[in-house]
Amino acid sequence: MHNLRNLDIEDLRALCRKEKEPSYRAAQIADWLYRKDARDFSDLKNLPAGFLDKLRSNFSVSSLAPAKDLRSKDGSRKFLFKTNDGHFLETVFIPSRSRGTVCLSTQLGCKMKCVFCASGKGPFIRNLSVAELLDQLSLARRSAGKPVTNVVFMGMGEPLDNVHNLFKAIRIIHAPWGYNLGSRRITVSTFGFTPGLRQFVKEKNIPPVRLSLSLHSPDPVKREKLMPAARHFSLDDIFPLLRKYHELGKREITLEYLTIAGVNDSDSDAEGVARIARFLKAKVNLIPFNAVEKCKYHPPSVDEMEKFSRGLETRGVRTTIRRSAGSDIHAACGQLRLKG
Ligand code: SF4
Incomplete structure (x- = not known):
C-alpha cells in the first residue's frame, strides 16, 4: 500500500484533482503529515469522511513503528524503528541548548x-x-517532544546511493508547506559516492543544503583500508565535484574526520588534511572514533585530539572537535546498525 508521506504538495494536489476534491485539501493533508506529525487517518481531523475513506483504502499514514527508545546520559536519544516489511533502522535525536538535531538513516544496511x-x-x-x-x-520529534531545528543525513547508509528519495525528502523538509527547515539546517554527508555526488551537484530542484565528505584519511591507500569501497571512487574525482558545489554559490564544504588513535592522527596526516581543506576551502569536523564491536581500533585521548586539531588550525584550517553524542547507547557516529 502506498504511503501518504511519499507525496509532496504537487502529488497531493494531483490526488485531490483525481478525487474531485478542492485543491486546498492538499495543503490540509500536508499540514497534518509534515507539521503535525499525524500517525493515523484519525489524526486528519478536517477532511470530509468520504474523502478520508478513499484515502484509507488506498494509502497508509505511518511507514515506521517505534520499537525501542534509548536515552543517553548526555540527553541524546536513539530510536529503533520497525518498517512495515519487518526490518529495523535507527535514528538519533541530539538536543543542545539552542538546537534539536535529528540524524536520519537513508538505507537498511550500507x-x-x-x-x-x-x-x-x-x-x-x-x-x-x-x-x-x-x-x-x-x-x-513526537517522541522527543522537542522541536527539530536541524536534520543531518548521517545515519545508516550512504545518502547519495539513494538520491531519488533523498532529493524528494529534502524538498519536503525545506518547503514552507512541509517541515519548513532552512537549507542551512539540512546537511547531507557522503562517503564520496561519485555517481550520486554528480547528480547532487547538478540537481537544480533541491535547496542549497550543506554537504560534508567523510574523509577519514588524506592518503588514498590508507583511506581504502578504512573504507574499502573507496577504491571505486577516487578522491581525484570527488574533489572537483566538491569544488564545483562550493563555487556554484551553494555552501561551504565540511570534511568529517573520524580520528582513530595511531591510525590517522599523525602530524603528516594533519598536513595532508590541511592541504585538502585549503584546496576545497572547507572546514574540518574532528570526531573521536567510537568503539564498535569486532573492530580493532581505539579512540584517541583528549590530548591527542587537541594536538591533531592544533596541527590543522596552525595550518590555517577552521577545525571543530565534535562531541560524540550518545556513545553510551551506541548512537554515536559509526555505531548505528540494523538491530538495537
Ligand atoms: S560509515 Fe558506515 S554508513 Fe557511512 S558509508 Fe561507511 S559503512 Fe556506510
Missing part, C-alpha cells in the same frame, strides 16, 4: 562496508522510501 562502522557490518537490504525518511523525523 554497501560501503567501512571497517570502523557498525552499519556496514550487516547485509545491505534496500533503500529507505521518502515516507520512511520523513517518518523518522516526525517520530523523533
